[in-house]
Amino acid sequence: MARLTLVLLLTLAMGGCASVMRSAQQGLAGQLEAGILNHDDPETVRSGLPAYLILLDGAIAKNPADRELLCTSAKLYGAFAGSLLAPGERAKLLAKRAWSYGARAACAGDARLCELQSRDFDQIEALLKDTESTDLPLLRCVGESWSGWIQANAEDWNAVAEIPKVKAMFERMLVLERDSGDGNVQLYLGVLNSLLPEAYGGKPKQAREYFEAALTRSKRRNLMVHVLYAERYARLVFEQELHDKLLNEVLAAASEAPGLTLINTLAKERAKVLLESGKDYF
């Protein structure tokens, strides 16, 4: 990573032409993302990542409309705030930054998607109808950073009120993906459909179908699918057998998987906590 930083700093210092710089920064961002996602020690990432995030802020300052850079930064800030920090003011602050980059990426990628935060639900639904499969990376970037902000601000009604917009976005992604996805969209929809019990209009049966689809599409390698399936669905419907089976599968599985090692390591940590607290919960 230090070498990558050096490459970026040198590139900046050289004051090369804009396109070369952009390309180098995007390259760095992509490699940084890969390095982080494949890391097996959350603590190293937790302590090392902030410096790189600031570096990305600097790169964005130079290239404020670089959609890919904005999306990578949104993703890394979102991952840091949502998965590596304890809930609190700092997590909220950084999730907000992730979402602001996501929203800027939307605007940079498609002028119709500017000012998303101020659109009402009907406007968002109408905008989504016009999106195509080529918009999927952008929708994913926006949807994930937006949900991360909601998650970090779950006690604020202003954030909770945005849930239907994000849900509509993932539902649209599901349509556009057809059979091509890795299960991530289904994972989000599983969580979003597990928020309310059936008596209040929630759709736990649908949530279960989404989680099952996410398991299949991720070839059961993304262990966070198991964890969220257990935590959000199995607890909602009080199915201890399913809860424990999913979590024990996580503990028995290997963490290492391309692009999933960090998240799997975190999933294992969470699975232990859930199995323990499950004894009191059920």
Next chain:
Amino acid sequence: MHSLNTIFRAMGALTLSACLLAAQAQTLKIATLVPEGSGWMKEMRSAAAEVKTATAGRVELKFYPGGVMGDESTVLRKMKLGQLQGGAFAANEIAGVNPDVQIYGLPFLFANKAEADQARTKLDPMIRDGFLAKGFVVLGITGGGFANLMSTKSIATMAEVRNSKVWLPNNDRVGLMSFQEAGVSPVVLSMSDVYPSLQTGLIETAGNIPAATIAFQWHTKLKYLFDLPITYVPGFLMVEKRAFDRVSAEDQGQLRSIIGAAFVRMNELNFADDQRAKEALIKQGMQIITPSPEEAKAWREVGARAIEKMKAAGMFSAEVLQAAQSAMGKSK
């Protein structure tokens, strides 16, 4: 001597059995529709931890959130059978046990939280006594906020509400008689059917507190809020008396005090929370319709007439209503 020995032996046996009883942990299984992760469940789990510590593990509260134990009638049946010991309920859900509980939700009875708090100083003890007589111990009562009418179309007048398709929850006799007095023919649906019915247009108007409107995602369809608080929305936590009696007197005191304090806290937090939810609704584009003084007066008159009819129909005890009104300085 022989008799003394017998007495000592008997005393020893009694002491021993008392010790065994005390050592035996009592688990009170409590069901609720409220989902895990909600503010209410967080407060209840924190109170449960406090109870466990204060009773040195002799009393445990185990929650079944999210309606996993069934609807309110199923929960009440399971409480009678001893499969559950407690439940959290809305007023209309337990009106079959103690009809006086409907008084909290009478239309326009309380103009604001201060009036409700004042009335409850007299009302709550009478309601608790009523449930106790039916074999239930009420551990906590809290106000959740005030319900407003919200609609997909502008509803500035009573005539517009009459022309709208208005939702009414199942088993809500107070709501039914109030709407009938206003000339409204409501559509009775379960809570889970409200959102799809708003989508299809089967209903256009629904009453609820702002926080629930957001939590249930109804705000994506409801665009107008008629700014006249119609009814107070209370919540109750009660346990079956036989189960409560198995807890020692000292531990009963801890339960009452800890749960009671949590409900007092929630009573304050809920109203502030609901105000924030209302502000969030406005930010989401919901339009606030302020009724004219004449409209507001007309609605309140409808409420007063409906209350008189409910009283005449014997839906609740006139004495309990009188006590609540007198506490607010509104007695006739």
